[in-house]
Amino acid sequence: MNQTTKSPWLWVPTLYFAQGIPYFIVNNISVMMFAKMGVPNGQMALFTSLLYLPWAIKPFWSPFVDIFKTKRWWTVTMQIIMALSFIALTATLPYPDAELVASGQTPISLFTITLILFTLTAFASATHDIAADGYYMLALTQNKQAEFVGIRSTFYRLASIFGQGVLVALAGFVETKYNNIPLSWTITLLVTAVMFSLVTLYHTFILPKPSEDKSSLGDEKPTAGAIVREFGRTFVSYFAKSGVVLAIVFMLLYRLPEAFLIKMCMPFLVASKEVGGLGMSTQAVGIAYGTIGVIFLTIGGILGGIYASRVGLKKALWLMTLAMTLPCITFVYLAIWLPENLIAISTAIAIEQFGYGFGFTAYMLYMMYFAEGELKTSHYSICTAFMALSMLIPGMFAGYIQEALGYVNFFWMVMVCCIATVAVAIFAYRKVDPTYGTK
Numbered sequence: 119m120n121q122t123t124k125s126p127w128l129w130v131p132t133l134y135f136a137q138g139i140p141y142f143i144v145n146n147i148s149v150m151m152f153a154k155m156g157v158p159n160g161q162m163a164l165f166t167s168l169l170y171l172p173w174a175i176k177p178f179w180s181p182f183v184d185i186f187k188t189k190r191w192w193t194v195t196m197q198i199i200m201a202l203s204f205i206a207l208t209a210t211l212p213y214p215d216a217e218l219v220a221s222g223q224t225p226i227s228l229f230t231i232t233l234i235l236f237t238l239t240a241f242a243s244a245t246h247d248i249a250a251d252g253y254y255m256l257a258l259t260q261n262k263q264a265e266f267v268g269i270r271s272t273f274y275r276l277a278s279i280f281g282q283g284v285l286v287a288l289a290g291f292v293e294t295k296y297n298n299i300p301l302s303w304t305i306t307l308l309v310t311a312v313m314f315s316l317v318t319l320y321h322t323f324i325l326p327k328p329s330e331d332k333s334s335l336g337d338e339k340p341t342a343g344a345i346v347r348e349f350g351r352t353f354v355s356y357f358a359k360s361g362v363v364l365a366i367v368f369m370l371l372y373r374l375p376e377a378f379l380i381k382m383c384m385p386f387l388v389a390s391k392e393v394g395g396l397g398m399s400t401q402a403v404g405i406a407y408g409t410i411g412v413i414f415l416t417i418g419g420i421l422g423g424i425y426a427s428r429v430g431l432k433k434a435l436w437l438m439t440l441a442m443t444l445p446c447i448t449f450v451y452l453a454i455w456l457p458e459n460l461i462a463i464s465t466a467i468a469i470e471q472f473g474y475g476f477g478f479t480a481y482m483l484y485m486m487y488f489a490e491g492e493l494k495t496s497h498y499s500i501c502t503a504f505m506a507l508s509m510l511i512p513g514m515f516a517g518y519i520q521e522a523l524g525y526v527n528f529f530w531m532v533m534v535c536c537i538a539t540v541a542v543a544i545f546a547y548r549k550v551d552p553t554y555g556t557k
Contacts, residue, residue, distance in 0.1 A: 124326045126258060126266050133193070133325075136317045138277025140200050142235050143310060146282050153385040154289075154400060155214060156224035162200040163381045163517025164437075165226055167510050169236055172244035177499045180248045181349060188331045189256060192249035197318040199242040205313035207235045211307060222393075222477040243382040248499075257328045275416045282408030285310065285557050290400030293547060302400070303427035317517050328555050359497075361549055365488045368542045369504040370511075372439075372481050375446050375535040377476055377512035382520050383407065383449065387463075394525035396463065396464040414468040418475025423492040425476075431483045431555040432547060439543040442477025443536035450533060453490060453526040467524040481505075484546060487554050 119473060148169065152162040184194050210231045214224050226233070252272070257312070283308050292302035356362070368406070387403050389395020426434040448466040457463055485505065489498035520528040 124324070126262055126269075129321065129326070130254070130258075130266050130269055130325055131273040131451065132317055132320060133254070134273045135277045135280075136197060136314065136321070137243075137247060138177060138274040139281055139310065140239050140246070142278050142281030143204075143285075144240045144243065144285060147208075147285060147306075148236055149381065150286055150384045150388070150400070151289075152229070153388055154224070154293075154299050154303070155229075156219035156222050157226050157229070158222060158224075158521065159382065159517035160387050160521050161226040161517065161519075162385070163504075164514050167381065167513030167516070169240050170506050170510035170513070172237075172240040173247075174503045174510055176248060177352075177496070179245070180496075180499050183245065183248045183252065189249045189253035190325055190327060190331055193246060193253050194318070194322055194325065196242045196246035196249065197314070197321060200239050200246070200445055201315040201318045203235050203239045203242065203310065204307060204314055207232060207239075208304060208307040208311050210235070211300065211304050216299075217470040219299055221311040222246050253325075255329065256331045257326050261461060270292065275412065278412045278415075279409055282412060284408075285404075286343050286408045287401050287404030290404055293400055336490075352493055353470075353500070355491075355493055356500050359488070359491075361488075363413070364485075364545055364549065365451040365501075366504055368484060368546045369481075369501060370508045371538045371542045372442070372484075373478070373508050374538045375443060375532045377509045378516045378519070378532050378535060379446060379449060379470075379529075380509070383467075385517075385520075386449070386453070386525050389525070394453060394456075396452065396456060396458075398463070402460055402463075405466050406460060410464045411467045411471040415471040415475040418472040418477075419479060420475075422476040422479030426479050426483055426555050429556070430553060431487060432550040432552045433503075434483075434555070435480050435543055435547050438477040438480035439540055440477075441473040442480075443473075443533075443539050445473030446529070446532050446536060449529045450526070453529050457509070480543075483555050484550070487550065502546050555556075 145166070148166050149162065152166065153159070183189070211454055212228050212232070214228060218224050258266065288309065289302040289306040293299055293304050296302070359365070382448060384403060384407060385395070387396050387398045387407060388400065389397070391397045422434075422438060422441075425437070448470045452463065452466050485498060485501040493498065519531065
């Protein structure tokens with residue numbers, strides 16, 4: 119089959135499934151793994167939040183992906199690096215003894231090599247995001263891009279279900295069968311390494327080679343001066359935009375409640391009842407949070423997109439802000455009543471995740487709205503950096519705050535943070551074009 123005529127069905131689903139796996143391993147599975155290994159919440163939240171950093175600073179090197187080599191080369195090369203990193207993680211994961219794990223005082227320093235490999239994976243994954251999205255636009259016509267945009271989103275979400283649901287459930291199964299927590303995560307990482315290596319090998323041969331996929335400079339030699347000028351123009355024009363301060367504050371604070379919540383919800387679910395947690399098994403968390411929760415998160419996002427396309431961003435903003443904030447009360451309920459029924463717990467998680475998925479649509483649309491203009495691709499990339507910072511900064515302190523307040527008061531604090539979401543939404547509402555986002 120000619121490289122330029124390969125069906126997108128052969129590579130779009132696997133490409134975006136592969137894009138999601140390392141992101142969820144680094145930013146979500148790591149939280150669960152360290153919590154189960156007995157790392158204190160403060161240290162766990164601080165160091166796993168710092169793993170967001172590559173996504174926050176990727177605009178600083180994204181132009182190099184355009185200038186050097188091809189998008190296909192960057193995509194495959196980053197997948198190879200991530201596959202090797204997963205293999206190394208499997209081989210080097212520490213085995214703290216059961217007493218240390220049970221004490222909840224496992225030092226994060228024991229996982230220094232693990233954190234280094236997670237960091238390498240994070241940088242490779244952030245670079246892969248840049249390359250894969252650019253490759254998608256080059257390898258497909260505009261008509262095909264629109265046709266497959268839902269497919270790519272679906273398989274990215276399936277990667278989330280696989281990572282936070284299937285892999286977590288697998289870890290729980292091994293833990294229950296062998297009563298060995300470190301072994302459970304070693305096997306989970308091994309499965310990830312094998313699967314990701316196979317996908318990488320597949321993409322090495324199957325990804326098309328579009329003729330348009332080349333350096334943005336063409337045959338011209340990249341010079342330091344040209345690169346610096348383009349960098350400067352991108353950032354100067356972004357921060358010269360009207361309303362840039364309000365936009366940055368909105369991007370940093372709109373998700374503040376969720377930024378705290380997402381870092382502590384899985385530790386809360388598995389923590390013992392003696393310390394205020396639900397005491398759930400790893401398998402149960404994989405079902406309730408990693409599967410049911412992600413499904414409702416996806417449904418919320420889909421319905422949010424449909425609703426916003428009908429009424430526009432300005433009219434949708436209020437309902438989406440309420441959806442982003444009010445469902446956080448479900449974790450207050452869980453922390454106070456500590457239910458044991460999996461259906462009750464799953465329902466609460468589903469409500470919160472649906473609200474977040476629905477409300478997050480306004481956040482994405484606002485970033486696209488603010489990025490409009492000549493350099494919208496680069497400016498949107500800068501917006502995603504602030505999006506990453508909005509999760510990184512609160513997450514760094516979430517664990518220490520929880521340790522100081524306890525779970526019940528921590529979740530009440532999350533509810534108080536909803537005031538910030540509502541406040542920035544009020545100011546943003548006044549500036550948004552009423553027609554933006556409508557069909």
